[in-house]
Amino acid sequence: MLAKLAWRNIWRNKRRSLIVLAAIVVGMVVLVFSESFIAGSLKGMLDNQIGSHTSHIQIHRKGFSDNKIIQSTIPNASFVEGVLQGTPGVLRHSKRVVTYALISSASNSSGVSLVGVDPAQEQQVSKIQASVVQGSYLSGKDHEIILGKNLAERLGVALGDKVVAMASMLDGHVGSDVFRIVGLFETFSSDFDRLYVFIPTGNAQRMLGLGDQISEFAVLAQTMELVPQLDVMLERELGGSYEVLSYRELLPAIMAILDVADEAMGIYYLIIGAATIFGIVNAMLMSVFERIREFGVLMAMGMKNGKLFSMIVLEASYLGVLGMLIGMGVGLAIYLPFWKYGLDLSAFSEGLTMVGMSAVVYPILTVGAVIRMAVIIPLVAVVAALYPATKAIRLQPVRAIYYV
Amino acid sequence: MKLLLTLAWRNIWRNSRRSILTIAAVAFATTLSIAMRGILIGTFELNIRNVVRTFSGYIQIQRVGYQKNPSLHLSFPYDETLVSALSSEAEIVAFSPRIHADGLVSYGDQSLGAMVIGIAPEGERLVSNLDDRIEEGSFVASESSNDVVVGCKLLRNLRARVGDVVVVLAQGYDGSLGNMKYRIAGTIKTGSPEFDRMALFMGLSSIRELLGMTDRVHSVAIALKDLDRIDAVKERLQRAVADPKMAVLAWDEITPDLKKHLDMDQARSILFLWVLIAIVAFGILNTLLMSVTERYREFGVVLSMGMSNGKLAALVFLETLFITVVGLAAGNALGAGMNYYLTVQPIVIQGVESLQEEFGFVWQIESSLRAAIFVDTSVAVLGMSLLACIYPVHRVRKLEPLKGLRFT
Numbered sequence: 087m088l089a090k091l092a093w094r095n096i097w098r099n100k101r102r103s104l105i106v107l108a109a110i111v112v113g114m115v116v117l118v119f120s121e122s123f124i125a126g127s128l129k130g131m132l133d134n135q136i137g138s139h140t141s142h143i144q145i146h147r148k149g150f151s152d153n154k155i156i157q158s159t160i161p162n163a164s165f166v167e168g169v170l171q172g173t174p175g176v177l178r179h180s181k182r183v184v185t186y187a188l189i190s191s192a193s194n195s196s197g198v199s200l201v202g203v204d205p206a207q208e209q210q211v212s213k214i215q216a217s218v219v220q221g222s223y224l225s226g227k228d229h230e231i232i233l234g235k236n237l238a239e240r241l242g243v244a245l246g247d248k249v250v251a252m253a254s255m256l257d258g259h260v261g262s263d264v265f266r267i268v269g270l271f272e273t274f275s276s277d278f279d280r281l282y283v284f285i286p287t288g289n290a291q292r293m294l295g296l297g298d299q300i301s302e303f304a305v306l307a308q309t310m311e312l313v314p315q316l317d318v319m320l321e322r323e324l325g326g327s328y329e330v331l332s333y334r335e336l337l338p339a340i341m342a343i344l345d346v347a348d349e350a351m352g353i354y355y356l357i358i359g360a361a362t363i364f365g366i367v368n369a370m371l372m373s374v375f376e377r378i379r380e381f382g383v384l385m386a387m388g389m390k391n392g393k394l395f396s397m398i399v400l401e402a403s404y405l406g407v408l409g410m411l412i413g414m415g416v417g418l419a420i421y422l423p424f425w426k427y428g429l430d431l432s433a434f435s436e437g438l439t440m441v442g443m444s445a446v447v448y449p450i451l452t453v454g455a456v457i458r459m460a461v462i463i464p465l466v467a468v469v470a471a472l473y474p475a476t477k478a479i480r481l482q483p484v485r486a487i488y489y490v
Numbered sequence: 491m492k493l494l495l496t497l498a499w500r501n502i503w504r505n506s507r508r509s510i511l512t513i514a515a516v517a518f519a520t521t522l523s524i525a526m527r528g529i530l531i532g533t534f535e536l537n538i539r540n541v542v543r544t545f546s547g548y549i550q551i552q553r554v555g556y557q558k559n560p561s562l563h564l565s566f567p568y569d570e571t572l573v574s575a576l577s578s579e580a581e582i583v584a585f586s587p588r589i590h591a592d593g594l595v596s597y598g599d600q601s602l603g604a605m606v607i608g609i610a611p612e613g614e615r616l617v618s619n620l621d622d623r624i625e626e627g628s629f630v631a632s633e634s635s636n637d638v639v640v641g642c643k644l645l646r647n648l649r650a651r652v653g654d655v656v657v658v659l660a661q662g663y664d665g666s667l668g669n670m671k672y673r674i675a676g677t678i679k680t681g682s683p684e685f686d687r688m689a690l691f692m693g694l695s696s697i698r699e700l701l702g703m704t705d706r707v708h709s710v711a712i713a714l715k716d717l718d719r720i721d722a723v724k725e726r727l728q729r730a731v732a733d734p735k736m737a738v739l740a741w742d743e744i745t746p747d748l749k750k751h752l753d754m755d756q757a758r759s760i761l762f763l764w765v766l767i768a769i770v771a772f773g774i775l776n777t778l779l780m781s782v783t784e785r786y787r788e789f790g791v792v793l794s795m796g797m798s799n800g801k802l803a804a805l806v807f808l809e810t811l812f813i814t815v816v817g818l819a820a821g822n823a824l825g826a827g828m829n830y831y832l833t834v835q836p837i838v839i840q841g842v843e844s845l846q847e848e849f850g851f852v853w854q855i856e857s858s859l860r861a862a863i864f865v866d867t868s869v870a871v872l873g874m875s876l877l878a879c880i881y882p883v884h885r886v887r888k889l890e891p892l893k894g895l896r897f898t
Contacts, residue, residue, distance in 0.1 A: 108772075109773070131754070351762070357522050358765055429761075
């Protein structure tokens with residue numbers, strides 16, 4: 087009976103209830119938006135950094151990251167392949183030859199990291215192919231090279247021109263080869279564009295006298311969350327002559343910046359959360375206080391304190407749940423198109439010149455986040471109603487009727 | 491008019507609870523907006539300060555084209571006129587000349603490529619925080635001392651130790667190869683892989699001797715009093731230098747990648763600021779609406795006693811204005827308090843302290859007390875309140891006395 091009464095009470099004064107409902111719905115929508123965009127931003131930032139080349143995990147001979155000499159090759163590539171195939175959580179991997187080299191054109195030369203890749207394998211692990219802005223990606227044929235657009239500018243060369251790559255061979259001699267530029271790329275990082283060039287693996291191996299040896303395995307995990315435990319597992323399986331580095335260890339300075347961004351966004355979320363809660367509490371407080379006269383009448387007619395209190399709390403919980411559901415609906419309606427098409431951040435910053443997709447944020451909504459919000463919002467509404475409800479029932483009925 | 495003002499003010503305090511809730515909505519909106527904008531600006535400036543202190547400085551003077559294509563011969567004289575022009579600029583805190591060269595550093599049977607950088611230690615200390623990031627040993631003693639500081643990874647790859655003597659080989663200004671012996675005074679850890687693996691710092695006079703460079707340098711890095719001054723100082727320096735072959739570059743032209751990061755950060759933060767504004771504006775609207783609609787009975791009485799609708803509407807408007815002003819005052823005070831607190835006691839981010847030592851960065855959430863934050867927010871909140879009261883005031887103007895009286 088109380089339940090029916092509470093429900094009818096809500097719709098008896100449409101305006102008041104609608105105002106409280108609106109506060110809850112807007113609050114819910116804002117939280118869904120904030121939560122999903124923060125999660126999406128963080129993931130986007132990470133993807134920008136690791137997606138174009140670093141990948142989730144890299145495997146080398148131990149000592150390679152300190153001293154990247156050509157002699158530091160993978161001791162037993164097929165053993166590593168076997169371990170990778172057998173480890174759950176590994177999605178894909180690619181093999182690379184990596185060494186310092188000097189790239190020279192007719193007018194200039196520059197020190198770079200020369201990376202020999204198998205084009206088909208590589209494009210499954212990194213996004214270099216997607217970053218090619220002029221010409222095409224490597225096809226696997228010998229003497230093809232792709233380099234960063236700004237490196238090409240610095241060397242004074244264009245698509246189709248020839249460059250010479252010179253590097254230390256395995257046996258200590260200097261090896262070199264001529265390459266034709268088939269593609270130019272542009273990534274999120276202009277440093278990366280200046281320092282990395284890509285050629286086919288076989289070409290690299292022959293130029294450097296490597297036989298069939300390689301320097302690096304780039305590994306993509308199934309999800310980012312799996313990376314830490316994958317790191318540990320692979321270290322254990324491969325043993326002491328290998329080093330297994332996760333993206334956190336490969337990009338420490340970037341990770342530091344991202345960690346700070348993470349904290350800052352946590353604080354923004356807190357502020358927005360506070361605003362939301364306040365909005366709901368304010369609306370609920372006011373609405374209950376305004377009805378004290380009505381409660382006085384009920385008490386004067388004989389309604390027991392306990393029943394009155396329960397009625398008020400029930401009304402608050404109806405509004406809370408209803409508002410939460412509507413808010414969730416609206417929130418999802420806003421979220422889904424952004425989830426598909428992303429939100430272009432350059433609208434929010436003057437002079438933000440970005441390369442390709444990196445200025446677009448794709449929001450992410452997890453089931454956990456939804457459940458969290460679905461529980462907290464109605465709870466806030468109910469808790470907000472408790473104070474004025476207690477105040478109401480403490481009054482003597484006559485006082486309540488004259489309450490101003 | 492005076493009657494209306496007095497009435498409006500008394501009306502507010504007649505039902506203090508309702509008014510306080512409305513004032514709270516305005517105050518909260520103000521405080522939160524001030525807090526968020528403060529953090530936004532504070533963190534942005536902190537990030538920039540970190541970046542410029544790493545090495546680039548706020549502004550650099552270079553030869554035109556040097557930034558894109560650093561070549562040994564793109565140098566300029568570091569002479570009296572330049573020094574006095576820089577010294578007389580009030581906004582400049584310190585400046586430090588630098589010479590860059592590609593070279594080879596050898597120890598024992600290890601020979602590795604190095605970025606040789608000549609600096610003047612006293613000036614350099616004030617422009618960048620290189621000397622804070624000495625891992626072992628000490629910084630370059632003076633311009634003319636025969637010691638060098640190498641990157642920590644370079645030291646390891648050379649298999650040398652602090653105190654050992656290395657040979658540095660480089661191509662001099664006249665094309666001949668110069669080589670000299672230097673003692674490793676210390677090693678530096680910057681967190682930037684490029685620096686840690688390849689940087690070799692030596693005194694300005696030492697590198698001039700090695701390269702045969704007379705009084706020329708490749709860049710002068712400049713530290714300013716304040717980030718705001720960058721554009722103004724840049725312009726003044728360009729005019730003072732008055733040479734079409736010379737360029738004055740701001741930090742974002744020197745490290746464009748970091749600028750991109752910061753811009754992305756800003757764009758994201760501004761997005762969330764808009765979200766905050768949306769919800770607090772709605773909060774004000776909601777509260778205002780409710781506070782007016784709950785008083786229809788009261789309005790009905792007043793209208794039936796003969797007060798004109800227009801006067802009543804004006805009364806309600808004035809009440810809103812007073813409430814907003816009180817709310818703004820409270821909100822600004824609270825917001826100023828919060829921002830001030832964060833300025834002197836920033837939130838240090840957990841677990842990042844070790845990274846702080848590693849990179850010499852300062853990682854914390856700071857705020858800012860720039861006047862613009864308070865002025866902008868107050869104007870915005872005032873605007874929100876005025877907009878929010880349009881509908882309620884309109885309803886009051888149209889209210890019929892009996893309808894109001896019967897309102898439940």
